[in-house]
Amino acid sequence: MKNIVKIFCILSVLAFTSCDDFFDTDPDNIINASEYISKNDEAYKGFMGILTRMQAAGDQAIFLTDTRGDYLEITPNAPIELQNIYNYEETNGNEYADPTCYYSVISACNDFIAKIGEYKEKRAAGLDEKTLTDYNAMVSSALRIKVWAYYTLGRIYGKAVWYDSPLNSLTNLNDASVFTRLNDMTSIVNACINLLDNGIQQNGETIPADIIMNWVAYLDPETQNEIQYAAWQYLTPNFLLLRSELLSWRGSDADWLWMRDNILAFLYKTHTDLTNSSGSYMYSCCIPFTDKYQAMFFTERIGNNLQLVSSVMYDYENQQVNRLVQYFCPDYPGGGYYLRPSEYAISKYIEEDVRSFTQRLVMNNINGQISFSKYFYSRGSYLRTKVFEIMPSVLLQRGHDFHFLLAEAENHLGNWRQAECILNMGLTNEFPYVTSLPTDWNTNYTSWFNDNGGYGDIGIVGCVRGRIHPLPKPTDADYNITEQERQKIYDLALADEYLLEYTGEGKSYSYLVKMAERYGHDGSIVADRVCPKYPDTKQPAIRANIEAGGYWVNWNLIGDNK
16 A cells, blocks of 8 residues: 555646756655646746656656567666566566556646646636647647556556546545546546547636647747747657547557548648648658658757657756666666667568668667667767767657557458558559549548558558568468457557567557457467567466456555555
């Protein structure tokens, strides 16, 4: 029970005296509830407090889940508790498994939303329309961040405790008027979708969860310098991707249809806007064969990166740090280099793949050490002269997500050709001399062809020169499987490519867990892909743990006295 008490003692620290105060991430202070927001600019400062909580949580999922996936292995330098996570030993009480950082984000969002409401109510007559618009956009952004935090808790732990009230004092977990126990991923997903769909009621109006904050206009109203403030547009999770990811866990026919139609409509509009030179901060699905593949992971290279959708960013000059470089870099001063690509992971990539050891965009040999390098190193050089000053971004969402989710939706809608095409070599290769599509294809796919102003889609695999996934097709002469069997084969192919693509981002392992949950809580789906990286002597015990449901991380989240 002591763990859950610790979680709910965490109250957001939102300091207002100077910009440097935004970077104080000590979670043990309690907000001054009576003076939380007293001036207009303190709404902005309060929102910055939410972002500092996200910074504290940014790298947590990477060390907690990628270590249990198929890609990373520990080095002899790794701390004992990280070794325990890697070896699928008991996680309850392990510092890497502590979910406090995510509940701190949730508390910060609840506090901010409540205090904004109080402030608006007290000063209703004195707030102009632009200020109200900005406040509502900030509240909407906070709602999406809150959903992201709960979604992250769910896909790691499989359970969570939901609460909407600000916690200005210690509240007993058994108080059902404050806390709702969500004991499985289905409950978490439904609660998150409900918040996204309905928003909140505040001062007699509904604030939806999909308002986009115009940070450039807010921060620089006179010149609105988009280049200078470009990074601000990536701070909050994207509504469409966030809702689509949640729907993919629930997976009803209506969910798949919503995902397919809305993603395609969004991408059609995006490509049209870019073609007309009117699109900014939009998202492409195509990764070019250049160092731009890495640019999205570097805070210094954010700019108008068309692959980036949302990200937790850091600034070394303002004392904002994460642990990514320390954990992955063999040259980190003062000690580090705890995790590296496993031999098994290296073997999965063909040489031509831009993510392979040969191509050196993701993995490198640095001073004789095999290294996972996409956050700090690019083909022979570090991003900065001083290694410890490199502060990479932790990506929450990126352009490739649209393709994976779209392929998953098309698969479950029975559109096997679309799913296979998106996963492997894309529309440009599937229809090399055609600019119109068969009638069973959504017309918005026409924007994917170069001749129609698109980017020349060459598929998830094609754009990284990867290995094509051989998939059974109903048109094959020897095709003799059911539609349900075909869908599962396609799902697992997507999962295998997801493992190749989202290395070290805190996402790939939970994609495997989603597949295990979808297909009868089948832990063998996870074990079959994870176990090969371990020595033969360890594989039986790890497999048994996973297949018994141990793919969820165990922590006493809900006061069950385990």
